[in-house]
Amino acid sequence: MSRIKDWKLEDLNKEQLDIYNEIVNGPRGSVAGPIKIWLNNPKFAKHAQKVGKYIRYESNLPTRLSELAIITTGRCWSSEFEWGHHAPLAEEAGIHIDNIKKIADARRPLFEKSDEQVVFDFSVECNLLKSVSDEIYDQAIDLLGQSSVIDLVGTCGYYNLISMTINIFKISMEGNKWVLPKINDFTGMI
Numbered sequence: 001m002s003r004i005k006d007w008k009l010e011d012l013n014k015e016q017l018d019i020y021n022e023i024v025n026g027p028r029g030s031v032a033g034p035i036k037i038w039l040n041n042p043k044f045a046k047h048a049q050k051v052g053k054y055i056r057y058e059s060n061l062p063t064r065l066s067e068l069a070i071i072t073t074g075r076c077w078s079s080e081f082e083w084g085h086h087a088p089l090a091e092e093a094g095i096h097i098d099n100i101k102k103i104a105d106a107r108r109p110l111f112e113k114s115d116e117q118v119v120f121d122f123s124v125e126c127n128l129l130k131s132v133s134d135e136i137y138d139q140a141i142d143l144l145g146q147s148s149v150i151d152l153v154g155t156c157g158y159y160n161l162i163s164m165t166i167n168i169f170k171i172s173m174e175g176n177k178w179v180l181p182k183i184n185d186f187t188g189m190i
Helices: 014-024 033-038 042-057 063-076 080-093 097-104 114-129 134-144 146-168
Strands: none
Touching: 014 042, 033 042, 033 080, 033 146, 042 146, 063 080, 063 097, 063 114, 063 146, 080 097, 080 146, 114 134, 114 146, 134 146
Protein backbone atom coordinates (compact mmCIF):
# COMPACT_ATOMS: atom_id res chain seq x y z
CA MET A 1 0.00 0.00 0.00
CA SER A 2 1.88 2.99 -1.20
CA ARG A 3 -0.42 5.83 -0.10
CA ILE A 4 -1.33 4.69 3.41
CA LYS A 5 1.21 3.12 5.72
CA ASP A 6 0.47 -0.52 6.40
CA TRP A 7 -0.40 -1.40 9.99
CA LYS A 8 0.41 -4.35 12.18
CA LEU A 9 -2.13 -6.15 14.31
CA GLU A 10 -0.60 -4.77 17.50
CA ASP A 11 -1.13 -1.22 16.16
CA LEU A 12 -4.94 -1.58 16.14
CA ASN A 13 -7.05 0.02 18.84
CA LYS A 14 -9.95 -1.88 20.45
CA GLU A 15 -12.55 -0.68 17.92
CA GLN A 16 -10.32 -1.64 14.99
CA LEU A 17 -9.43 -4.97 16.60
CA ASP A 18 -13.12 -5.83 17.13
CA ILE A 19 -13.82 -5.21 13.43
CA TYR A 20 -10.69 -7.11 12.44
CA ASN A 21 -11.75 -10.11 14.54
CA GLU A 22 -15.29 -10.01 13.14
CA ILE A 23 -13.87 -10.19 9.61
CA VAL A 24 -11.27 -12.92 10.21
CA ASN A 25 -13.80 -15.05 12.08
CA GLY A 26 -16.38 -14.61 9.29
CA PRO A 27 -16.56 -16.04 5.77
CA ARG A 28 -13.70 -13.84 4.45
CA GLY A 29 -11.21 -15.34 6.90
CA SER A 30 -8.68 -12.53 6.44
CA VAL A 31 -8.30 -8.78 6.15
CA ALA A 32 -6.69 -7.70 2.90
CA GLY A 33 -6.73 -5.07 0.19
CA PRO A 34 -9.37 -2.37 0.52
CA ILE A 35 -10.67 -3.63 3.86
CA LYS A 36 -7.19 -3.23 5.26
CA ILE A 37 -7.29 0.41 4.12
CA TRP A 38 -10.75 0.90 5.59
CA LEU A 39 -9.62 -0.25 9.03
CA ASN A 40 -7.76 3.06 9.27
CA ASN A 41 -11.27 4.55 9.60
CA PRO A 42 -13.00 1.97 11.83
CA LYS A 43 -16.48 3.51 11.69
CA PHE A 44 -16.45 3.30 7.91
CA ALA A 45 -14.88 -0.18 7.94
CA LYS A 46 -17.53 -1.49 10.33
CA HIS A 47 -20.39 -0.60 8.02
CA ALA A 48 -18.76 -1.12 4.62
CA GLN A 49 -17.53 -4.60 5.46
CA LYS A 50 -21.05 -5.62 6.54
CA VAL A 51 -22.43 -4.54 3.16
CA GLY A 52 -19.62 -6.49 1.51
CA LYS A 53 -20.36 -9.56 3.59
CA TYR A 54 -23.98 -9.49 2.39
CA ILE A 55 -23.04 -8.83 -1.25
CA ARG A 56 -20.40 -11.54 -1.33
CA TYR A 57 -21.91 -14.30 0.81
CA GLU A 58 -25.64 -13.73 1.32
CA SER A 59 -26.92 -12.21 -1.94
CA ASN A 60 -29.78 -13.66 -3.96
CA LEU A 61 -27.41 -13.99 -6.92
CA PRO A 62 -25.77 -17.38 -7.43
CA THR A 63 -21.99 -17.21 -6.94
CA ARG A 64 -21.42 -17.65 -10.69
CA LEU A 65 -23.43 -14.52 -11.51
CA SER A 66 -22.11 -12.53 -8.58
CA GLU A 67 -18.50 -13.23 -9.58
CA LEU A 68 -19.33 -12.28 -13.19
CA ALA A 69 -20.71 -8.91 -12.02
CA ILE A 70 -17.64 -8.42 -9.81
CA ILE A 71 -15.07 -9.08 -12.55
CA THR A 72 -17.02 -6.96 -15.02
CA THR A 73 -17.03 -4.06 -12.56
CA GLY A 74 -13.35 -4.66 -11.76
CA ARG A 75 -12.52 -4.59 -15.48
CA CYS A 76 -14.44 -1.34 -15.99
CA TRP A 77 -12.28 0.18 -13.22
CA SER A 78 -9.05 -1.54 -14.40
CA SER A 79 -8.71 -2.73 -10.84
CA GLU A 80 -5.77 -5.16 -10.85
CA PHE A 81 -6.20 -6.29 -7.25
CA GLU A 82 -9.90 -7.02 -7.66
CA TRP A 83 -9.39 -8.74 -10.99
CA GLY A 84 -6.57 -10.87 -9.61
CA HIS A 85 -8.69 -11.95 -6.68
CA HIS A 86 -12.02 -12.54 -8.45
CA ALA A 87 -11.15 -13.79 -11.98
CA PRO A 88 -10.09 -17.19 -10.60
CA LEU A 89 -13.22 -17.27 -8.41
CA ALA A 90 -15.38 -16.53 -11.48
CA GLU A 91 -13.75 -19.40 -13.36
CA GLU A 92 -14.13 -21.69 -10.34
CA ALA A 93 -17.82 -20.72 -10.11
CA GLY A 94 -18.43 -21.72 -13.73
CA ILE A 95 -17.73 -18.70 -15.94
CA HIS A 96 -15.93 -20.02 -19.02
CA ILE A 97 -12.29 -18.95 -19.24
CA ASP A 98 -12.73 -17.69 -22.83
CA ASN A 99 -15.38 -15.26 -21.60
CA ILE A 100 -13.14 -14.14 -18.73
CA LYS A 101 -10.35 -13.46 -21.24
CA LYS A 102 -12.69 -11.41 -23.43
CA ILE A 103 -13.73 -9.34 -20.42
CA ALA A 104 -10.05 -8.83 -19.56
CA ASP A 105 -9.55 -7.52 -23.11
CA ALA A 106 -12.60 -5.23 -22.71
CA ARG A 107 -14.57 -7.13 -25.33
CA ARG A 108 -18.17 -8.27 -25.07
CA PRO A 109 -18.42 -12.05 -24.77
CA LEU A 110 -21.41 -13.92 -26.13
CA PHE A 111 -22.41 -16.26 -23.33
CA GLU A 112 -24.22 -19.54 -23.86
CA LYS A 113 -26.33 -18.97 -20.73
CA SER A 114 -28.85 -16.15 -20.97
CA ASP A 115 -28.54 -15.23 -17.27
CA GLU A 116 -24.78 -14.72 -17.70
CA GLN A 117 -25.34 -12.54 -20.78
CA VAL A 118 -27.84 -10.33 -19.00
CA VAL A 119 -25.65 -9.98 -15.88
CA PHE A 120 -22.68 -9.02 -18.03
CA ASP A 121 -24.67 -6.56 -20.17
CA PHE A 122 -26.38 -5.07 -17.10
CA SER A 123 -23.05 -4.68 -15.27
CA VAL A 124 -21.37 -3.06 -18.27
CA GLU A 125 -24.18 -0.57 -18.84
CA CYS A 126 -24.40 0.18 -15.12
CA ASN A 127 -20.65 0.84 -14.87
CA LEU A 128 -19.93 2.52 -18.20
CA LEU A 129 -23.19 4.25 -19.07
CA LYS A 130 -24.16 5.00 -15.44
CA SER A 131 -27.65 3.64 -16.17
CA VAL A 132 -29.27 0.57 -17.71
CA SER A 133 -31.47 0.48 -20.82
CA ASP A 134 -35.10 -0.58 -20.49
CA GLU A 135 -34.34 -3.62 -22.65
CA ILE A 136 -31.54 -4.92 -20.39
CA TYR A 137 -33.47 -4.01 -17.25
CA ASP A 138 -36.55 -5.92 -18.43
CA GLN A 139 -34.43 -8.94 -19.40
CA ALA A 140 -32.78 -8.92 -15.98
CA ILE A 141 -36.12 -8.72 -14.17
CA ASP A 142 -37.55 -11.55 -16.32
CA LEU A 143 -34.53 -13.84 -15.86
CA LEU A 144 -33.39 -13.01 -12.33
CA GLY A 145 -36.34 -11.47 -10.51
CA GLN A 146 -36.59 -8.18 -8.67
CA SER A 147 -34.63 -9.12 -5.52
CA SER A 148 -31.72 -10.44 -7.57
CA VAL A 149 -31.68 -7.30 -9.74
CA ILE A 150 -31.50 -5.19 -6.59
CA ASP A 151 -28.59 -7.36 -5.43
CA LEU A 152 -26.96 -6.99 -8.87
CA VAL A 153 -27.11 -3.19 -8.54
CA GLY A 154 -25.71 -3.53 -5.01
CA THR A 155 -22.90 -5.77 -6.25
CA CYS A 156 -21.89 -3.31 -8.97
CA GLY A 157 -22.11 -0.41 -6.50
CA TYR A 158 -20.13 -2.13 -3.75
CA TYR A 159 -17.42 -3.22 -6.16
CA ASN A 160 -17.21 0.33 -7.51
CA LEU A 161 -16.35 1.33 -3.94
CA ILE A 162 -13.87 -1.54 -3.68
CA SER A 163 -12.25 -0.70 -7.03
CA MET A 164 -12.14 3.01 -6.25
CA THR A 165 -10.40 2.26 -2.95
CA ILE A 166 -7.92 -0.03 -4.71
CA ASN A 167 -7.09 2.49 -7.42
CA ILE A 168 -6.93 5.62 -5.25
CA PHE A 169 -4.84 4.08 -2.50
CA LYS A 170 -2.73 2.17 -5.06
CA ILE A 171 -3.22 -1.31 -3.65
CA SER A 172 -1.26 -3.81 -5.70
CA MET A 173 -1.57 -7.55 -5.87
CA GLU A 174 1.86 -9.08 -5.76
CA GLY A 175 2.34 -12.12 -7.97
CA ASN A 176 -1.00 -11.69 -9.74
CA LYS A 177 -1.11 -14.09 -12.69
CA TRP A 178 -4.45 -12.62 -13.82
CA VAL A 179 -3.01 -9.40 -15.24
CA LEU A 180 -5.32 -6.94 -16.97
CA PRO A 181 -4.14 -5.38 -20.23
CA LYS A 182 -3.94 -1.59 -20.20
CA ILE A 183 -7.04 -0.36 -22.02
CA ASN A 184 -8.47 3.14 -22.35
CA ASP A 185 -11.45 2.36 -24.60
CA PHE A 186 -14.16 0.15 -23.16
CA THR A 187 -16.73 0.63 -25.92
CA GLY A 188 -16.04 -2.93 -27.12
CA MET A 189 -17.79 -4.20 -24.00
CA ILE A 190 -21.14 -2.60 -24.88
